[in-house]
Amino acid sequence: MKHIFWGIALLLTQTITAQKWSTPRIESYGKIHFDKNLSFQPDINKTYKLVFNIDNDAQKEGVNMRLWKIARELNLLKAAGVPDQNIEIAAVVHGKAIAISLTDKAYKKRYHKKNPNTDLVKALNNAGVKLYLCEQTLAGMNFEESELNPSWEVTLSALLTLPILESEGYFMVP
Secondary structure, X not given: OHHXXXXXXXXXXXXXXXXXXXXXXXXXXXXXXXXXXXXXXXXXXXXXXEEEEEOOOOEEOOEEHHHHHHHHHHXXXXXXXXXXXXXXXXXXXXXXXXXXHEOHHHHHHHHOOOOXXXXXXXXXXXXXXXXXXXXXXXXXXXOOXXXXXXXXXXXXXXXXXXXXXXXXXXXXXX
16 A cells, blocks of 8 residues: 555656647747746847857758757747747758758658658748858758758858858857
């Protein structure tokens, strides 16, 4: 009987303390646990200009980790009540991360599978995220512009794009 009591108590404790994860802006990606009672919250009247430097192919939940973090950022800001028009996010892709920019057809040709980032890229693009690619990396890896997902804009270099965005008031997200 004692074991049953403690088993039920443990089950109730786990149920009560279980975190509720959600994706309020970018469905299926960047899940968050939002607690409106925490004292440190985003100012909903402020404009958030953020830039993400994406230079590696690390993954989280099957997609590029940095793209996933952009989805999480958008989900957090949405849950906090920041209006969409107060959010400006840019992603600058270069180095080993460049493959996330390929169409499914081009990705499959090179890596023998569908690009796992396609749906997330589309969702971020639809959310207004500015997606930039480094021409220097494209050339160095012999990628053709015809292989690229049309959501991406090619820039001369990540070495220039990142500081230009910072000079325009974007904050680099670590």
